[in-house]
Amino acid sequence: MTTVERGRTAMMRTGLSKPLSTALTDGLLLPGTSVFDYGCGRGGDVLRLNALGYDASGWDPDHAADIPRKEADVVNLGYVINVIEDPHERASVLRSAWSLARHILIVAARPDWEARYVHGRRHGDGVLTTKGTFQKFFKQDELRSWIDNNLGIRSIAAAPGIFYVFREDSASHTFLASRVRNRRAYRRIEIGERLLETQRVILQPLVDFVVERGRLPDAAEVQNIDGIENNFGTVKHALAVVRHMIPNDTWTSAQEAARRDLAVYLALAAFGGRAKFTSLPGDIQLDVRAFYGSYRAACDSADQLLFSLADQQILNKACSSAAVGKLTADALYVHISAINRLDPVLRVYEGCGRALTGAVDGATLIKLNRIEPKVSYLNYPDFDKDPHPALIASLRADLRRLHVKFTDFAGSQNPPILHRKETFVADDYPNRDKFARLTLQEERAGLLDDARMIGTREGWNATLGQAGLRLAGHRVVRAKGLK
Ligand SMILES: C[S@@+](CC[C@H](N)C(=O)[O-])C[C@H]1O[C@@H](n2cnc3c(N)ncnc32)[C@H](O)[C@@H]1O
Incomplete structure (x- = not known):
């Protein structure tokens, strides 16, 4: 009989694990939230959450068997189901973790593209590794349907390999x-100089609300009612002041x-x-x-x-007439910061990709395919710094086949690189002018004439070399030794 060493899968963590840091970024761990880490391994997440002030505890059959299993607002089942070789036990662990979650269950499992880094032999529906541990790798949509079928509820993709299950329907809709x-389009409006400082402090959250939500808050959405009443008599009066203060064009947009x-x-x-x-x-x-x-x-x-x-021609047309982004023969490429500036049709197109993958860590550009329904998230970690940043990874969501494909370029000697960075971003993106000035210089020097050459690092370096030029930051200069 094969012995599976489940406890050996627990590693020493140096930071909060991905599922919990994703939940923190998504605003799901509000102050006072209790967290239970189901299958907590060596307890690194529990320690870190406690240090952040959360009421957190965890249980693990191998590493923390004496700690009671208990209910909490948020329960994390992080990379546990993938180490369990018995499919019945796997499902029962999921249900048991769900039974403890008052508001949210977070489920994380290793995605299929990580399988290539693990050596071992086939065992059941996974791999028995050379360390004697078991790993089941999940396709993104396989994980979603497995969770949904076992819990009878619709989960939400938070990130690749990570799903949220909300107890209350309305909480999942809020999310x-x-x-x-x-x-991102939300600009802070500084308010009325004629007001007293205390009045300004009191009204600022109301103004921010209007600019963000496009309407006045309802009385139930207003905080600090005492402060408002002391300074303005009634909430209604304070809201009238706010309405008066916001310029009409800001209000309309x-x-x-x-x-x-x-x-x-x-x-x-x-x-x-x-x-x-x-x-x-x-x-x-x-x-x-x-x-x-x-x-x-x-x-x-x-x-x-x-x-x-449902109509690729309409998507294609929306891509062609987009006010922001770089249009190529097969796709529109947009910086992640500009996605909400697109036409709603394209935002829904991207949203379908995100519904499949969840938020993709490090995504810099989004590629909206014009020919077939595919949305890709492209990671250029040096987008801002490097005048011609290299692609290190891409995650492509195929909306027809509900399939997610990861491609790693990190070790590539000759990765794809970007040109004309200003075309991907909106007008108010920091340093856009600097990007545009570089493009102008490169065009004048004839460096961008041969599109086939410059798409990869080696071809670009060769083009620069032949012209006797090099880059100094975002500027083209003569290469050393050349006059
Ligand atoms: C890869 S570790 C993950 C630990 C921790 N959640 C983290 O993200 O660092 C998997 C853990 O699942 C635990 N485990 C195995 N079978 C389990 C079960 N039936 N119920 C709960 N946890 C289990 C193992 O002991 C191991 O500590």
Whole structure:
């Protein structure tokens, strides 16, 4: 009989694990949240969460068997199911972790593309490694359906290999809606010089709310009511002051952006089954009333976006007329910071990719394919610093086959590189002018004439060398020894 050394899979961690750091970034670990780490290994995550002030504990059959298993707001089942060789036990561990989760269960497992780094022999539906441990690698959509089928609930892809399962439907809708909200377009408005300092401090959160959400807050959404009443008499009066202070064009563009965000969210929500109006979170119900008057009208507008998605020609047309991004024969490439500036049809297209992969760590550019429904996340870690950054990894979501493919370029001697960086970003991106100045210099020097040569590091270096030029930061200069 084969002995599987499950406990040996637990490693010493030097930082918070990916599932928990993803949840932290996604704002799911609010102060006061309790966390239970189911299968905590050597307990590194529990220690770190405690140090951050969370009420966290964990249990592990090999490393922390004496700690009681208990309910918590958030339960993490991080890289546990992939080390269990028995499929029945694997499913029962998932259900048992779910039974302890009051609000959210986080499930993480190793993705299929990591299998190439692990040596061993086939064992059941996974691999028995040379260390005597078992590893089952999951395809992204396989993991989602396995979770959903075992728990009878629709999970949400947080990142590759990581899923959230929300206890309350409305919490999952709050999360999905916050993911599409137009945060990046959100400019802070500094308010009224004629106001007293205390009045300004009190009104600023209300102004920020309006600019972000495109409407005045409802009384239930207003905090610091005492402060407001002491300074302005009533909340209604304070809101009237706010309304008066915000310039009309800011008001209109905030409203339009929020209206578009809502349609994009409702389009994407259709894939998990759109909620009944009364099951939507209160703030989204208010958005629906403010921007569409009725849920029916809002859903109609979202459905139109969905119909467009089924037609590659419409996607192609939207790519061709996009105000931001670099258009090539087969795709539109956009910097991640500009994605919410795109037409809602393209945002829903990208959102479908993200619904499959979750947020992709390190994604710099997004490639929206014009020919077939595929969305890729491209990682250029030196995008800002390097005048011609190299691609180190890509993750491609195939929306027709529901398949995710990872390609690693990290060890490549001759990786693909970028040119004309300003074309990928919006007008207000930091250093865009510097990028554009470099492109102009390179065009004048004839360096960009041969597109086949310059797409990879070696071809580009050869092109520069032949012209007797080199780069100094974002400037073209004569190579040493040449006059
Ligand atoms: C790869 S480690 C992950 C540990 C930790 N969650 C982390 O991310 O660092 C897998 C852990 O699953 C634990 N494990 C194995 N079978 C389990 C079971 N039936 N229930 C809970 N944990 C189990 C192992 O003891 C091991 O510590």
